[in-house]
Amino acid sequence: xxxxxxxxxxxxxxxxxxSVHVPPHLHRSLECIxxxxxxxxxGIGTELFHMNTGDFGIVFPEQIHHYQVFDxxxxxxxxxxxxxxLSGPFSDHxxxxxxxxxxxxxxxxxxxxxxxxxxxxxxxxxxxxxxxCQSYTQIILSRxxxxxxxxxxxxxxxxxxxxxxVSYMAGxxxxxxxxxxxAKDLGYSQFALSRVFSSVFHxxxxxxxxxxxxxxxxxxxxxxxxxxxxxxxxxxFTSLRTFNRAFKERFHMSPREYRKQQAAPGS
Numbered sequence: 285x286x287x288x289x290x291x292x293x294x295x296x297x298x299x300x301x302x303s304v305h306v307p308p309h310l311h312r313s314l315e316c317i318x319x320x321x322x323x324x325x326x327g328i329g330t331e332l333f334h335m336n337t338g339d340f341g342i343v344f345p346e347q348i349h350h351y352q353v354f355d356x357x358x359x360x361x362x363x364x365x366x367x368x369x370l371s372g373p374f375s376d377h378x379x380x381x382x383x384x385x386x387x388x389x390x391x392x393x394x395x396x397x398x399x400x401x402x403x404x405x406x407x408x409x410x411x412x413x414x415x416x417c418q419s420y421t422q423i424i425l426s427r428x429x430x431x432x433x434x435x436x437x438x439x440x441x442x443x444x445x446x447x448x449x450v451s452y453m454a455g456x457x458x459x460x461x462x463x464x465x466x467a468k469d470l471g472y473s474q475f476a477l478s479r480v481f482s483s484v485f486h487x488x489x490x491x492x493x494x495x496x497x498x499x500x501x502x503x504x505x506x507x508x509x510x511x512x513x514x515x516x517x518x519x520x521f522t523s524l525r526t527f528n529r530a531f532k533e534r535f536h537m538s539p540r541e542y543r544k545q546q547a548a549p550g551s
Contacts, residue, residue, distance in 0.1 A: 296366045296417045298404045303359040306351040307495055308485055310450050313365045314378055315343040316424060318393075318401055322359025325352040328386055330446075330484070335361075338390025340397060342428060344382050344437070348450050362401050370414075370421040374429060381434040394427040445472055449480050457496040458520035463489045494530055497521055501531065505543050512539050 295313075303324050317326060317335070324335040327350040328343065335341055343349045345368055353359055371378055400420040407416065448470050456466075466489075467474045481489050501519040504510055510518070516527035516539075531539050 296364070296370060296404070296421070298362065298364045298401070300360060300362045300405060303351060303353050303361050305353060307487065307492060308348050308350040308446075308450055309496075310346050310348050310454060311365070312345050313367055314345060314371060314421070314425075315349070316362075316364040316366070316401075317341040317343075318362040318364075318398065320360045320362060322353075322357050323355045324359055324361060325354060326387065327352060333385070333387045335387055336390065338393060340388045340390075340393045340428065342383060342386050342432070344378050347382060348447060362405065364401065364404065364424075366417070366421045370418045371425060372418060372422050374422065374425045377425075377429060377434065380437055382437050383432040384435050385433065388428060388431055392431060396423050396427045400424050445476060446480055446484055448472070449477060453492065453496060457493055458500070458518065460522070461493060461520075493520075497527075498530060498534055501527065501539070502535075502542075505539055506546055512543075 300320065303319075303322065308327070317324070318340050319335045319337050321337055323337070326333045326335055326341045326343075328347055329349075332352070333341065368375055368378055400423045404417075404420050449466075452466060452470055453461075463474050463477060467477055470477075478489065481487055481492055485492055487495070497520040501515055501521070504515040504518060505512075508515065512527075513524050516524055519527075521527040521530075528538060531537075531542070535542060537545070
């Protein structure tokens with residue numbers, strides 16, 4: 285699942301996969317996480333929330349969030365991304381509020397939630413219809429939102445350097461980008477932005493930018509038939525050689541090998 289570019293208005297993505305570290309990011313979609321084995325840390329803003337097997341987490345649209353996996357044991361989770369248009373009568377809640385504590389313990393996860401998630405996993409993309417997507421999304425929300433303590437969402441644009449940095453990177457990572465251009469566009473010093481990347485994101489500007497582009501390219505490899513050269517350019521890479529090297533360093537295989545693996549039966 286490629287978290288770093290925005291879903292189309294009517295889109296939904298769902299995948300059960302091994303949990304890995306994912307750097308801070310945001311998007312306009314609702315995100316739900318259901319841990320099926322192991323443990324996971326869900327980070328929202330500067331807070332970290334522990335999730336055990338059977339726990340359910342929720343991230344409202346445009347919340348900065350990330351994932352960390354500290355447990356060396358095998359960890360898997362179901363990740364759901366749903367466009368706000370699928371939320372129906374819950375849309376106002378998603379756009380104007382955020383949960384004070386975004387995790388439900390396994391004991392509080394209603395069977396309808398796991399039923400809806402499993403049903404979406406079983407549908408397969410060709411069978412999806414807008415009615416089914418809306419129905420299952422709203423079942424999940426109807427069984428979870430009453431259990432969360434919601435508080436009004438604050439507009440952090442121009443007031444929070446971390447929010448501004450993540451928002452800016454999400455909107456510009458496919459372009460020719462530098463720290464100096466980012467600093468000029470946002471009105472912050474390069475030093476202040478560098479500190480955000482090192483102290484909050486635990487990386488540097490170039491690595492964070494590279495991660496965004498790799499995640500975008502990964503999604504394009506899995507979900508489109510675009511030639512590798514074209515998808516690399518679409519993700520922001522300036523050369524195929526740079527893309528191939530970065531991809532192999534992270535995933536230990538070439539982009540073409542990855543696509544072939546994904547196309548194999550049972551993958």
